[in-house]
Amino acid sequence: MKEEDCLLKFEIQGGEFLDSGESSAVIKEYLKKIGIPHPFIRRVLIATYEAEMNVVAHAEKGTLCFTIEGETVVVRVHDxxxxxxxxxLxxxxxxxxxxxxxxxxxFGAGMGLPNMKQNSDTLVINTEVGTGTEVIMEFTL
Amino acid sequence: MKLSDIIESIDGILLNDAADTNTEYTSAYSADLLSDVLALTKGHTLLITGTVSLQVIRVAEILGITAIIFIRGKMPPPEVIEAAKAKLSIPLIFTRKTMFETSGLLYSKGIRPCENVPADEV
Structure with a gap:
């Protein structure tokens, strides 16, 4: 996915616990506005929030890209x-x-990735030690 | 159980005036780890927690938590109370009792576990 394809894009700073989680709040409003049912919104938010907190907890910085492709919500987090x-492990x-x-x-319950897997329909993790991680989650309506 | 009865039974203090004290509550979940809260709770619930960080408010917002009880005498900082006011209108309650005692007292008065997903089923 190219950056310009994001419907909503957020910058995430590593270590910034106080301000983190804003993306979930904005995405919640967006999905509510377009009439997406609550249980689906909840799945997207839980997985997205966990992905964002992973960047805050472990990485230097990252970006979160939210988009909708047909019937599928795609959240891509790159750090x-x-x-x-x-x-x-x-x-x-x-x-x-x-x-x-x-x-x-x-945080740090060791439930973040299992939680992302549980709440998304597909979860793809591309990672390179010393460089960063990309997480792509899809949620199908 | 009415909010006013919940507060009274745990010797609690209401930290904000967000809710009608006649509002009824039926279920609760007790945890300090927010990932557990995110992973294991289902449906609307009251949260009993010793975690007083701003992220508690985020999680409450995501999950539709209907009230938060802060236990063991852990007072949330003013910015947490402010954020709760700005983002959600849910009651925040403070008690000096432990998580076990708070949970037990509310259970004995009829509050039940919220719908739960055991971790080995996640």
Whole structure:
């Protein structure tokens, strides 16, 4: 997906816990306005919020791109960060590399990726250690 | 259970005047980890938590949480109370009781678990 294809685009700063999560609020309003049913909105928001918090918790910075292709909502999150050395391990419920600071904010339960998988219809993770991670989630109406 | 009865039964303090104290509540979920809240709660619910960060308000907004009880004497900072006022109109309640005692007291008065997804089913 090219950047200009985003209906909504957000910049995410690593470590910025106070301001984070704004994308979910904006996306919620957008989906409500176009009449999308609540249970579907909820799935999109949970997965999107977790993806954004992953960037905040682990990466230097990132972008979140939201778009709709036909009947499918696509959320693509791209970050500059450490990458994920072992995706299978990261997908395990309860596994987390979050710092104590992140845990004090209420995160680092090791449920982020499982939660994204649970709430999306397809989840694709492309990652390169030392460079960054790209997460593409699709939600079909 | 009425909000006023909830507050009374846990020796709570209402931190904002967002809600009618006659509003009825039926279910709750207790957790400090917000990812657990996001993963495991279903439907509208009251949240009992020791996490007082601004992200609690975000999660409440996403999930449609109907009230938040802050436990163990953990007072949310003013910006959290402000954000709750600006973004949601839900009651924030403060209590010095533990999560276990708060949950137990409300359960004994008829509050039940919200619909839940066990982690091994996520």
């Amino acid at each position: 500059k960060g450490p990458g994920i050395p072992d995706i299978e 990261a997908m395990q419920k309860g596994y987390s590399t979050a710092t104590q600071e992140v845990r004090q904010m209420g």
